Amino acid sequence: MFLINCPYCGERDQQEFKAGGEAHIERPKQPTELSDDEWAEYLFMRKNIKGVQFERWNHAHGCRKWFNMVRDTSNDEIKAIYKMGEKPPSQ
Amino acid sequence: MRNKYSVFSLIKNALSFHENWQRAWKDPAPKKEYDAVIVGGGGHGLATAYYLAKKHNMNNIAVVEKGWIGGGNTGRNTTIIRSNYLWDASAGLYDHALKIWEGLSQELNYNVMFSQRGVMNLAHNLQDVRDLKRRTHANRLNGIDAVYLSTEEVKKFCPIINTSPDIRYPVLGGTLQRRAGTARHDAVAWGYARGADAMGVDIIQNCEVKGIKRNGDSVEGIETTKGFIKTKKVGVVAAGHSSVIANMAGLRLPLESKPLQALVSEPVKPIIDTVVMSNAVHAYVSQSDKGELVIGAGTDDYVSYTQKGSHQIVEGTLNAILELYPIFSRMRMLRQWGGIVDICPDASPILSKTSIKGLYFNCGWGTGGFKATPGSGDLFAHTIANDEPHKLNAAFNLNRFVSGDLVDEHGAAAVAH
Helix, strand or coil: CCEEEECCCEEEEHHHCEEEEECCCCCCCCHHHCCHHHHHHHHCCECCCCCEEEEEEECCCCCCCEEEEEEECCCCEEEEEEECCCCCCCC | CCCCCCHHHHHHHHHCCCCCCCCCCCCCCCCCEECEEEECCCHHHHHHHHHHHHHHCCCCEEEECCCCCCCCHHHCCCCEECCCCCCHHHHHHHHHHHHHHHCHHHHHCCCCCCECCCEEEEECCHHHHHHHHHHHHHHHHCCCCCEEECHHHHHHHCCCCCCCCCCCCCCCEEEEECCCEECCHHHHHHHHHHHHHHCCCEEECCCCEEEEEEECCEEEEEEECCEEEEECCEEECCHHHHHHHHHHCCCCECCEEEEEEEEEECCCCCCCCCEEEECCCCEEEEECCCCCEEEEEEECCCCCCCCCCCHHHHHHHHHHHHHHCHHHCCCCEEEEEEEEEEECCCCCCEEEECCCECEEEEECECCCCHHHHHHHHHHHHHHHHHCCCCCCCHHHCCCHHHHCCCCCCHHHHCCCC
C-alpha cells in the first residue's frame, strides 16, 4: 500500500489504481507473420524484475487515465511517473 | 545413523529433559561438486531432494537455501490440501500429491499432522452453482471424491455459516471433498529435510545463488554466497523468486510475483472443524490445532517482492468472513503476513525442462502450492533424474505457452488473481 502521484489528479491512495503490468511491450506490427515462439514472448513472458521495473497503471477510481511508472519492486518505492507516449526516464 | 522417532525415544529424551535430541539434519559446508543441486529449501525443494535420493538413488546432491529451510512460503501458507481441480491433467497432479499425503507421516517417521477434515467450496450465485456442479462431475470422472451440497447440507456440515437468503451473497450450495484437509506446514519441511539428510543429501542454509554458469546450452554450476558449486543438473524451486533465478540463466518465464496475505486470530476453543473456501466473496477459513482461525486473503494486483500486502485486501476478506460467520465478529486478529507467490497466466504450475540442458524449473504454483508438496517433489525428482517428465507432469511443461495447450485452473485455484 502506497501513495501514487497521478500525473492528472495528484497524489492519491494506491487503492484507487489498477496495476496494468509491464510497460513498453509493443503490440506486434505484423501479427500474421509471428511465429508461435514470438507470440508466446509477446503474450506471456514477463521480466518480473526484483528491483527497478517499468509498468503501466490506470487511475481506475479517478480520472481513469493510463500512465507509466518506474517502481522498485523490492521495496515498492516509486522512482518516476510519466504519461503514456512520453519517453521513459533513463535510469 | 538417524535415530527413529517413537514413543520410546520420547520417554528416553524426557528423562534427560529433552536436552540430548539428535540434530534433525546436519549443517554441512558445500562440496565442490554434486550430481544435482536443488535451489530453494522450501517444502517442494526438500521433497524433490528426498525423492531424488529415495527413488532415483541420487545421494550426492544438495539443497541450497538463501535463508533457512521452510522460512519462505512453506511457513507462510494456510496449509490447505485438496485435489478438486477441473481438468484431467490437474486432477492427476494434485490427487497424486493427496495420495502421498495420506501415508506421509509414516513414510517420513515425522508427524506432519495431516488431518482429512474436508474442504468445502461455497457457491454464491447461479454461475458458481453451475461451475461447482461441473467441477464435481469432472472430479468424479477422475476418481476424486467430491459431492455437491445443498444450502441445508452446507449448514449441517458447518453450522456456524450464515445461510440466510438475505445476506449480500447468499450461500446457494457448495462442494465437499472429504479426503481434503490440512497439515502442519513446518513439519512438512522439517520432515522432508530430516529424511533427505538421512540419505546423504547436503542441506545448505544461508547460501544464496548469485549466478548460473553455462557452457553453451548446458549448465556447469552455480555461483553462490558460499562459493562456486559444480553440477550438471540444477533444479530451481524458488517460488516467488523463480524469475530472478531464470534471469541469471538468461531465460524468460511467464510469471508475475505478487504478495499474497494470510492472517490468524487469537486462539479459541474448537469452533470450525473443516475448511471452508469461497471464491466469489474471497474468504477462506480453517482452525489450527492451536485454536487460531487461519484466514487467507487475496493477492495484490501489482508485482512486488516486499512480503507485505495492501491493507484493503485484508479488509475485503474480513468483511466477507464477517458476513458468512457473524459469530466471529468480536474475534481479534493476532498476526498478518505476506508471501511472494509466482503466478502463471493459466493458474497452473510449471514442472519442466528448459531450453538449457540440465536446468529444470518447478514454479508457477501461485497461490496454491502447499497442497501439492509431496507430488510436486516426486514428479520433479523424476523429471530431473530421467531428463524427461513423468506422465503426470508432462502437461505442465514450459512449452505450453508456445503451443497454446494451457491448463486453465483459474476457477479451481480459489484465490482471486
